[in-house]
Every structure is written in structure tokens, then in C-alpha cells.
Amino acid sequence: MLEYPRWKYILVAAVLLLGLLFALPNVFGEDPALQVARKDHSALTADAEQSVESFLKTHGVHFERSYVDQGRLMVRFASVPDQLAARDAVNGNDDFKNTYITAVSFAPRTPEFLRTLGLKPMPLGLDLRGGLYLLYQVDVNSAVSQALEGYATDARRALTTASIPFKDVTVGAGGQAGTVRIQLTAGADVGAARSALSQPLQGLALLTGNEAAGPVVEATMTSAQIRERQDYAIQQNITTLRNRVNELGVSEPIVQRQGIDRINVQLPGVQNSAEVKDILGRVATLEFRLEDMQNSAIEAAQLGRAPLGSKLYTHTRMGRPILLKREVIATGDQLTNATTGQSQEGPAVNVRLDARAGENMLRTTRANLNKRMAVVLIEKRPETVEIDGKKVTREVTDEEVINDATIRGVFSNNFQITGLAAGEARELALLLRSGSLATVIYVVEERAVGPSLGRDNIDKGVTALAVGMAGVFLFMALYYQVFGVVADLVLLANVVLLTALLSMMHQVLSLPGIAGILLTVGMAVDANVLIYERIREEIRKGVSPQAAIRAGFDKAFSAIADSNITTLIAGVVLWVLGSGPIRGFAVVLTLGIATSMFTSLMGSRALLTLMYGGRRKLTHLAIG
Amino acid sequence: MEFFSHQTSYPFMATRKVWYTLSAVLMIVSLGSFFLRGVNLAIDFTGGVSAEASFPGAANVDAVRARLAAAGFHEPSVQNFGSSRDIAIRLPPDPKQTASGIRTQLETALRGIDPGAQVLQLEVVGPQVGSELKVSAAWALFFTLLGIFLYIAFRFHTWRLSLGAILAVLHDPILVLGFFSLTQMSFDLAVVAAILAVIGYSLNDTVVVFDRIRERFEGNRRSPPDVVLDQSINQTLSRTIMTKVVTSIVVVALLFLGGPVLKGFSAALLIGIVAGTYSSIYISSAIALDCGLTAEHLFPTVKKAAIDHLP
Numbered sequence: 001m002l003e004y005p006r007w008k009y010i011l012v013a014a015v016l017l018l019g020l021l022f023a024l025p026n027v028f029g030e031d032p033a034l035q036v037a038r039k040d041h042s043a044l045t046a047d048a049e050q051s052v053e054s055f056l057k058t059h060g061v062h063f064e065r066s067y068v069d070q071g072r073l074m075v076r077f078a079s080v081p082d083q084l085a086a087r088d089a090v091n092g093n094d095d096f097k098n099t100y101i102t103a104v105s106f107a108p109r110t111p112e113f114l115r116t117l118g119l120k121p122m123p124l125g126l127d128l129r130g131g132l133y134l135l136y137q138v139d140v141n142s143a144v145s146q147a148l149e150g151y152a153t154d155a156r157r158a159l160t161t162a163s164i165p166f167k168d169v170t171v172g173a174g175g176q177a178g179t180v181r182i183q184l185t186a187g188a189d190v191g192a193a194r195s196a197l198s199q200p201l202q203g204l205a206l207l208t209g210n211e212a213a214g215p216v217v218e219a220t221m222t223s224a225q226i227r228e229r230q231d232y233a234i235q236q237n238i239t240t241l242r243n244r245v246n247e248l249g250v251s252e253p254i255v256q257r258q259g260i261d262r263i264n265v266q267l268p269g270v271q272n273s274a275e276v277k278d279i280l281g282r283v284a285t286l287e288f289r290l291e292d293m294q295n296s297a298i299e300a301a302q303l304g305r306a307p308l309g310s311k312l313y314t315h316t317r318m319g320r321p322i323l324l325k326r327e328v329i330a331t332g333d334q335l336t337n338a339t340t341g342q343s344q345e346g347p348a349v350n351v352r353l354d355a356r357a358g359e360n361m362l363r364t365t366r367a368n369l370n371k372r373m374a375v376v377l378i379e380k381r382p383e384t385v386e387i388d389g390k391k392v393t394r395e396v397t398d399e400e401v402i403n404d405a406t407i408r409g410v411f412s413n414n415f416q417i418t419g420l421a422a423g424e425a426r427e428l429a430l431l432l433r434s435g436s437l438a439t440v441i442y443v444v445e446e447r448a449v450g451p452s453l454g455r456d457n458i459d460k461g462v463t464a465l466a467v468g469m470a471g472v473f474l475f476m477a478l479y480y481q482v483f484g485v486v487a488d489l490v491l492l493a494n495v496v497l498l499t500a501l502l503s504m505m506h507q508v509l510s511l512p513g514i515a516g517i518l519l520t521v522g523m524a525v526d527a528n529v530l531i532y533e534r535i536r537e538e539i540r541k542g543v544s545p546q547a548a549i550r551a552g553f554d555k556a557f558s559a560i561a562d563s564n565i566t567t568l569i570a571g572v573v574l575w576v577l578g579s580g581p582i583r584g585f586a587v588v589l590t591l592g593i594a595t596s597m598f599t600s601l602m603g604s605r606a607l608l609t610l611m612y613g614g615r616r617k618l619t620h621l622a623i624g
Numbered sequence: 625m626e627f628f629s630h631q632t633s634y635p636f637m638a639t640r641k642v643w644y645t646l647s648a649v650l651m652i653v654s655l656g657s658f659f660l661r662g663v664n665l666a667i668d669f670t671g672g673v674s675a676e677a678s679f680p681g682a683a684n685v686d687a688v689r690a691r692l693a694a695a696g697f698h699e700p701s702v703q704n705f706g707s708s709r710d711i712a713i714r715l716p717p718d719p720k721q722t723a724s725g726i727r728t729q730l731e732t733a734l735r736g737i738d739p740g741a742q743v744l745q746l747e748v749v750g751p752q753v754g755s756e757l758k759v760s761a762a763w764a765l766f767f768t769l770l771g772i773f774l775y776i777a778f779r780f781h782t783w784r785l786s787l788g789a790i791l792a793v794l795h796d797p798i799l800v801l802g803f804f805s806l807t808q809m810s811f812d813l814a815v816v817a818a819i820l821a822v823i824g825y826s827l828n829d830t831v832v833v834f835d836r837i838r839e840r841f842e843g844n845r846r847s848p849p850d851v852v853l854d855q856s857i858n859q860t861l862s863r864t865i866m867t868k869v870v871t872s873i874v875v876v877a878l879l880f881l882g883g884p885v886l887k888g889f890s891a892a893l894l895i896g897i898v899a900g901t902y903s904s905i906y907i908s909s910a911i912a913l914d915c916g917l918t919a920e921h922l923f924p925t926v927k928k929a930a931i932d933h934l935p
Contacts, residue, residue, distance in 0.1 A: 135753065137750075445748065445753045447747045450744040460883035460886075461882060463881045464886075465877075467881055469874070471877060511882070512886070515889060522872075522875065523871055525870040526870075533860075559835045563832055566824045567821070567825050567828065568824070570820040570824030570825075573764050573767045573768045574764060574821075581814070582813050585817050589821060
């Protein structure tokens with residue numbers, strides 16, 4: 001008699017059922033869809049869903065169904081013409097265009113009950129659906145030197161205020177990165193200088209020395225501070241890029257950090273790389289300025305010129321022209337953080353500036369209580385124009401006033417901007433945080449895959465998968481007969497479990513990933529072969545069929561474990577060190593080893609015991 | 625169905641000089657070619673531009689090359705790819721060129737030949753990224769080998785088996801490198817991934833054979849080592865061949881149906897699997913034997929351990 005503990009049967013059945021459930025969303029395919037999101041990034045409500053639906057209905061566009069997913073509305077269509085008709089209808093309506101951003105995409109045809117469970121199919125990689133991959137390098141060193149320049153300016157001001165004579169304040173002098181070097185005049189009081197500098201250079205390590213030219217104070221950023229500053233620059237750039245990618249209306253974009261100073265951007269379905277890179281790579285900054293309340297902006301706009309000491313901005317978010325004073329109170333690179341918060345008057349944005357800007361802000365607000373202050377977003381972008389038949393690239397500057405508000409109190413480096421709606425506050429915080437792409441970024445790697453090539457790749461991958469699996473299944477069934485069919489079922493279960501795991505992890509499926517799945521099938525056979533060959537050997541020795549099955553599993557175990565571990569080592573190394581599709585392959589390979597161990601050791605034993613365990617007069621095993 | 629209807633008894637150990645010679649020749653050719661010719665590194669490692677374009681009719685490769693050179697592209701390499709209508713273009717890294725301009729320039733140049741030409745795929749890799757990938761690929765290789773060496777040292781208690789396994793493991797990626805060097809097939813990141821997978825996978829067989837050697841020595845400690853080794857290999861031969869045939873089925877499917885993207889990857893896997901099977905049958909155990917492997921090396925402390933457990 002051959003027995004197998006009941007709990008193991010239950011475990012195998014439970015894992016298989018769960019696996020089927022998680023793998024299920026992958027079989028439904030995709031429909032053309034339109035993704036609708038609010039421009040102010042606030043979540044879409046059921047009301048909005050209603051209004052979008054009725055809008056499409058009144059425009060005679062047929063859609064299958066719509067649902068809200070992660071604050072965005074997905075409208076599914078039966079055909080691509082319907083989808084494009086919907087997009088044109090939506091883009092043709094100004095009201096709609098001002099409130100929503102739309103993107104043409106594909107939505108999984110997953111049934112409602114699976115979606116409500118949070119189950120989704122594996123997203124397809126760019127190589128399978130077409131799109132643009134960009135790898136940006138962030139100039140983190142310039143972020144650090146910007147911070148140092150700030151410190152240097154503060155140091156100069158502090159020394160001047162304290163009347164301590166100094167020759168020079170330099171940044172990164174003497175080949176030392178992360179250092180501000182203050183050369184005092186001979187005979188200057190070093191102690192006084194130190195105490196004067198302790199406030200503006202707070203947190204920096206101060207070293208004093210004496211040189212021929214006079215005493216020297218060196219302030220060094222610690223490596224932790226440098227790293228923090230670099231991380232901040234990357235984080236800020238990621239937020240900026242994400243914000244801009246959203247503005248592009250790309251569905252399911254990926255913007256993530258890669259390594260120390262890189263950001264990778266993946267834009268499915270995007271083809272025109274020049275335009276995208278132009279928008280994403282724009283350098284932008286912010287300025288805080290006082291509003292000119294003495295003169296009328298309307299009048300200035302009509303005249304087309306601003307009064308002395310002021311500047312006219314016609315491009316504003318408020319929809320009216322505005323006059324701002326020429327003096328800049330603070331700029332975007334002095335902004336250290338901006339978050340949404342609450343005030344008595346409703347939603348607000350909490351702004352933090354660095355010490356230098358804070359001081360300036362303190363002076364300005366003290367003198368200008370109850371006057372208005374505005375935030376200007378300045379974008380610089382390269383533009384190629386033709387002059388006299390020659391292509392010339394020049395830098396174009398766009399300036400836009402994104403917010404203006406009354407100064408209600410005296411504040412310095414920590415203040416609130418109030419009087420905003422909830423969506424507005426979130427957007428302003430985002431813009432403040434992300435609007436300033438102070439650090440230069442440049443593309444170091446670019447990969448674009450056309451949609452037809454993507455289609456082609458997925459077709460080839462699926463064909464290879466189908467043919468390869470069919471070949472293996474057929475071969476196993478011929479070679480091991482009934483046992484071969486059992487092995488085939490086990491392999492199938494392995495693919496289901498692997499798909500389930502990958503879907504649970506939202507692992508992006510790429511062509512190497514498909515290759516990994518197929519390779520897993522090829523390699524998972526090994527465990528079955530080891531067991532079956534052992535069973536055959538036992539039968540040759542004259543052992544009874546049931547004892548042969550038991551011995552086959554028991555004796556093959558160490559070989560199976562051993563042989564899988566070696567592949568596992570390679571898989572884990574690739575997982576850790578690889579990136580992009582190679583990592584995808586490694587993930588599939590590694591998880592595939594785990595699932596194949598489970599299915600061939602437990603699943604196959606459960607099935608064989610079920611088939612042969614209870615038979616009393618078993619004399620022969622159909623193992624070929 | 626069975627490949628070997630009866631237990632085989634091939635004299636692997638007696639003929640090992642032949643296999644050593646064969647392996648040595650293959651190694652020398654592979655390494656020689658690798659050091660003399662190198663491998664055809666893809667832009668993943670060198671940096672540069674790689675593009676695929678499709679023409680409505682048959683593409684004139686020479687015309688494309690001339691047109692690209694005229695458009696200011698330095699040393700363009702143009703080849704037919706897949707079909708007569710599709711071409712693959714490769715350009716060396718050019719620090720003066722901005723990535724954004726390349727696509728437009730390429731499209732303009734190609735449409736000058738045929739207005740229906742389309743750029744299907746474009747990859748631009750900066751030289752810096754390329755050299756970083758080279759470094760990380762080298763690290764991946766290093767860590768995989770290190771991991772496997774440690775595993776072997778831990779798993780096989782005698783250096784004789786470890787050495788056999790290590791030489792067999794090194795044997796396979798060298799042959800793959802040699803193949804890529806001789807054919808000058810494009811050597812990209814996916815090929816590195818395939819080589820790492822091969823290193824892990826080809827050790828499978830060696831481990832299974834060694835497992836059997838241990839088992840057989842345990843049963844008959846007095847048998848001569850070469851007989852035991854031969855028996856072990858022969859007893860696992862059916863499994864070794866069977867597994868590799870099945871894995872080869874899927875790899876061949878990938879090679880012929882998976883499209884050009886997976887070509888290098890599946891070729892590397894196929895060569896690696898064949899080499900791995902060969903090395904674990906003919907090389908790894910033979911080396912252990914020549915190092916003087918006996919039952920004593922595998923079970924030196926059995927008796928002592930038994931005594932230790934007495935009260």
C-alpha cells in the first residue's frame with residue numbers, strides 16, 4: 001500500500017486552486033481602452049464616472065464598460081475605431097480637456113469579480129507591447145555644488161554682518177569635494193568667525209587652520225549630508241519626471257530610480273521619442289515674487305508693457321494677467337520641501353525653504369504684510385528652429401504664474417500657502433516639489449520598440465512557448481506513458497503556479513521572461529525524470545510497483561534538491577545584479593525552480609499515490 | 625519507450641584519454657579564438673546605436689549604407705535581418721550625437737531611399753552605460769562561479785570531486801564563448817544571462833552523477849574506483865540524456881520560433897547544454913579518478929563516527 005498524508009493532499013489542492021485563481025486574469029486578453037484621469041491628480045469619483053459615461057453616450061460613442069482603478073477611469077471599447085472616436089470626442093471638448101487627461105491604452109478584459117479581488121494579469125514589457133525606454137543620468141554632483149554655493153553665500157553674508165574681514169569664500173577648493181573654504185584676512189579673529197559661521201553653516205564640520213595668507217575655516221559636508229542631498233535631487237527629479245509623464249497622458253508609465261544616480265522611464269505605446277524627451281528633460285525652476293499692487297495689471301496688459309520695477313505675466317493659472325515685482329524672494333532650488341496639509345481655512349501647502357531663502361522671506365514678509373505674493377514657474381527647453389535654412393537649437397523660456405496669495409503673517413523658511421481647494425493644494429505641492437528640475441538630467445540609454453515589432457515579439461514568444469511545451473508533453477507521454485502524462489499534468493501545474501506568482505508580484509513579462517517560463521518547463525522535467533528513472537530501476541530490481549514508487553521519490557530527493565540548488569545560485573545572482581529584461585528572466589528562473597520543486601515532489605507524488613496507492617493487485621506500472 | 629533498454633556499461637573511464645584530448649582541443653580552439661578574435665559585443669556593452677528598419681520592398685543594403693554615411697553617420701554597419709525587407713543598422717558610439725536627433729536623422733535618411741521605410745526599433749546606449757554593463761556582467765559571472773565553487777566545496781567532501789566539478793563547470797562557458805567568438809554572433813546581455821543559466825544547469829548532471837558515485841561507494845567500498853565511476857555514469861546515463869533531450873526541445877523551439885531577439889540567448893543555451901552534458905559524462909568523474917578518488921575519501925570517518933555514538 002502506498003499512502004500519502006491527508007494534509008499534503010489538502011495543501012497541494014489548496015495551492016493549486018490559489019494558483020489557478022491568481023493565474024486566471026492572464027487568460028482574458030485585452031480590449032482597447034481610454035484612460036481618463038483628473039488634471040489636478042485628485043481621485044476620480046463615481047460622479048465623474050457618470051459624467052464621462054453620459055458624455056460618451058451623448059456623443060454616440062459605444063463603449064463596453066467603464067470602471068475606476070487607482071483613481072483613474074478606464075473605459076473599455078469593443079474595437080479600436082470606437083476607442084479612437086471616444087478620444088477624438090473627448091479631445092474636441094474644451095471643458096473636458098481642461099479637467100481631464102486622457103490616454104489611449106489597453107485594458108485587461110478581466111471579469112469584475114477578479115478585479116474586485118485585486119487580481120490582475122502580468123503587465124507586458126516594452127519589448128512586447130512597443131514603447132519607449134529612457135535611462136536618465138542625474139547630475140548629482142551639481143546638486144551638491146548648488147548646496148555648497150548656497151552655504152558659501154550664507155557664509156559671506158554672515159561674515160559681512162559680523163564685520164569679520166575675509167579674502168575669499170570658495171567652493172570645493174583644494175580638490176576637496178563637499179567643502180566650503182573661507183580664507184580670512186591675516187589677523188582676523190578665528191574664534192569670532194567660527195561663531196559667526198556656526199549658524200549659517202549648521203551641521204557642517206568646521207575645521208580651522210592657519211596659512212601664510214591668514215586663518216582659514218573649512219566647512220565640510222559629511223558623506224551622509226552629501227548622500228542626502230543627492231538623494232533629494234534624485235527624488236525631486238523623479239517626482240518631476242512622474243508629473244511630466246502624467247501630463248503626457250501615457251498609460252501605465254514607470255518612473256523609477258536605478259542605481260545611485262539614474263532614473264529609468266518606461267512609456268508603453270509612446271513612439272515619438274524626440275517630443276517626449278523634450279518635455280521630460282526640460283529644466284524648470286520656481287520663483288517667489290511680490291505682487292505689484294500699485295499698478296493695474298489689466299492696464300499694463302493692454303499697453304503691452306509693465307511699469308518700472310515690475311514685470312508683466314500674461315500666462316497665469318488664475319486666468320488674468322498679473323504684475324510682479326522684479327526682486328526675487330526665493331527660488332525653487334532653495335525649496336527643500338512642499339507638502340499638502342490642513343489649515344483653519346481648509347487645505348494648504350506647507351513649504352520649507354533653506355536658511356538663506358528663509359531669511360530673505362522673513363525680511364520681505366515683515367515689510368509686506370497683507371500684500372500678495374506669487375509663485376512663478378519658469379521652464380527652459382531647447383527648441384530647434386530654422387533660421388535662413390539652417391537648423392538652430394536655442395533655449396526657450398516659458399514663464400507661468402501658478403499661484404498667488406495674500407501674506408497673512410510674518411514667516412521665514414517654514415510657511416503655509418492657504419486658500420486652495422483640495423485638488424489645487426495637491427497640485428501646487430506637486431508643482432512646487434516637482435516644478436523645479438534644478439539638476440540637469442540627460443539621456444544615457446534609449447530603447448524604442450515599434451508596436452508592430454512588439455506584436456511580432458509576443459506572437460513569436462507565444463508560438464515558441466506553445467510548440468516547446470507541446471514537444472515536451474508529447475515526448476514525455478511517449479517515453480513514460482501514463483507516468484509521462486502525470487508528468488505533463490505536473491508541468492502544467494508548474495506553469496500555472498509560476499504564472500500565478502509572477503502575477504501576484506506584478507512582474508513585468510518580457511520576451512526573456514517568456515523564454516524563462518519555457519526553459520523552466522524544460523528544466524522542471526528533470527525532477528520527474530530523476531524520479532521515474534529511479535522507479536524503473538527499482539522495478540528492474542524486482543521491487544513491487546508501489547514500493548518502487550515510494551523508493552523512487554525517496555531516493556531521488558537528494559539529487560533533485562542538489563541539482564536545483566546549482567541553478568538557483570545562478571538565478572539569484574542574475575536577479576540581484578541584472579536589470580530590465582535580464583532581471584525578468586532571472587525572476588522567472590528562480591521562481592520556476594521553487595514551483596517545480598513543489599509540483600514535482602509533492603504534486604506528482606499526490607497524484608501518483610491517488611492513482612496507484614489503493615490498488616491491491618497492482619502488478620505493473622505503465623512507466624514505459 | 626527507453627533509450628537504453630538494458631543497463632549500459634560503456635567504458636567511460638578506460639577511454640578517458642580520448643575525451644581529455646577532445647576537450648583540450650576544443651578548449652584551445654575556443655580560448656585561442658576568444659583571445660585572438662574576441663567576441664562581437666552588442667551595443668549593450670560597447671555603447672552606440674542599433675536600429676531595425678523595414679522597407680516596403682527589398683532593401684538595398686549598399687544604398688542604405690551610402691545614404692547613412694552621406695547623412696553624417698560614422699561607420700554605419702548595415703545588414704539584412706530576418707527578411708530581405710528588414711535591415712539592421714549599427715552605429716558606433718558618437719559622443720557628439722544627441723540621442724534625440726538620431727531617430728529623426730535615421731528616418732529622414734531611410735525615407736530618402738524609400739518613403740515607406742519605417743524604423744521599427746531603436747536602441748541608443750551611452751558608452752558609459754555600456755562599460756558599466758560590462759562590469760556588472762563580469763561581476764555576475766564572478767559571483768555565480770564563486771557561489772557554485774562554495775557550494776561544491778561544501779557538498780563534496782573531497783577536493784577530488786570538487787576539482788572535477790569545477791573543471792567541468794568552467795569547460796562549458798568557455799565552449800560557449802568560443803562558439804560566439806568563432807561565429808561572431810552578436811554577444812549581448814541575454815547571452816550573458818544564458819551563460820550563467822548554463823553554468824548552473826550543467827552542474828546538475830555532475831551533481832547527479834556524483835550523488836550516485838557516493839551511493840555506490842557506500843554499498844561496495846571494496847570495488848575498484850574506475851568500475852564504480854563507470855557504473856555510476858552508466859546508471860544515470862538514461863536520466864542525463866533524457867533530461868537534456870527534453871530541455872533541448874524547448875531551447876530549439878526558442879531558437880527557431882522565438883525570433884531574432886532570442887537567437888543569441890537560445891544558441892548559447894543550446895551549446896551550453898550540449899557541452900554540459902558532455903563534460904559531466906566524460907570529464908568530471910574522469911578528473912576525480914585521475915586525482916586518485918577512492919571510497920576512503922568519501923567515507924573516511926564512518927567507523928569513527930559510529931564509535932562516537934556509542935555510550
